[in-house]
Amino acid sequence: MADNLIIKYIKSKNEKGLQLLLETYGGLIKGVVRKHLSSLDYYQDECINDILISIWNNIDSFDCKGSFKNWIVVISKFKAIDYKRKYLKHNNFEDIDKIILSDKKDLSDNLLYKELQSEIQSLLDNLRSEDRSIFVKYYLEDISTDNISKELGIPKAQIYNKLSRGRKKLFSILKNSF
Numbered sequence: 001m002a003d004n005l006i007i008k009y010i011k012s013k014n015e016k017g018l019q020l021l022l023e024t025y026g027g028l029i030k031g032v033v034r035k036h037l038s039s040l041d042y043y044q045d046e047c048i049n050d051i052l053i054s055i056w057n058n059i060d061s062f063d064c065k066g067s068f069k070n071w072i073v074v075i076s077k078f079k080a081i082d083y084k085r086k087y088l089k090h091n092n093f094e095d096i097d098k099i100i101l102s103d104k105k106d107l108s109d110n111l112l113y114k115e116l117q118s119e120i121q122s123l124l125d126n127l128r129s130e131d132r133s134i135f136v137k138y139y140l141e142d143i144s145t146d147n148i149s150k151e152l153g154i155p156k157a158q159i160y161n162k163l164s165r166g167r168k169k170l171f172s173i174l175k176n177s178f
Helices: 002-011 016-036 041-061 068-090 103-124 129-140 145-152 156-176
Strands: none
Touching: 002 016, 002 041, 002 068, 016 041, 016 068, 041 068, 068 156, 103 129, 103 156, 129 145, 129 156, 145 156
């Protein structure tokens, strides 16, 4: 019942929905973010804020047939992974106080990168080879569906179908892991 109220408030852009969301699922969101960004403490609050904004902006894409809690977990997990990827990709050292010039830093970056790669790979291993290839091209290599379609000789609509089915399968797997 509380989920329906939260969804109703957020859909009507009433800030009370965010307040209820935080009261109900704030600990869960924070736990997911901490798990994935444990070595990046200074990004955790920013990631949580982005998760809340994402829920606020994408509430209409929530499928009422599924569990709201699981939907939140999936959004939280992917946002946290995005933050890891962003941190590793750009080595964003804007604040000099955050830089640690040591071999431990390099080791930490390398371990974080390996952990992320391993986690993504084990998740993608649940997809068929062709679907995994499409997922990697679209989500990790940022190749457009037009280019994937041309490269693989598959109609664009079929690419979208494979991405959609793959997301559903991966969401289901993630849902069962929490």
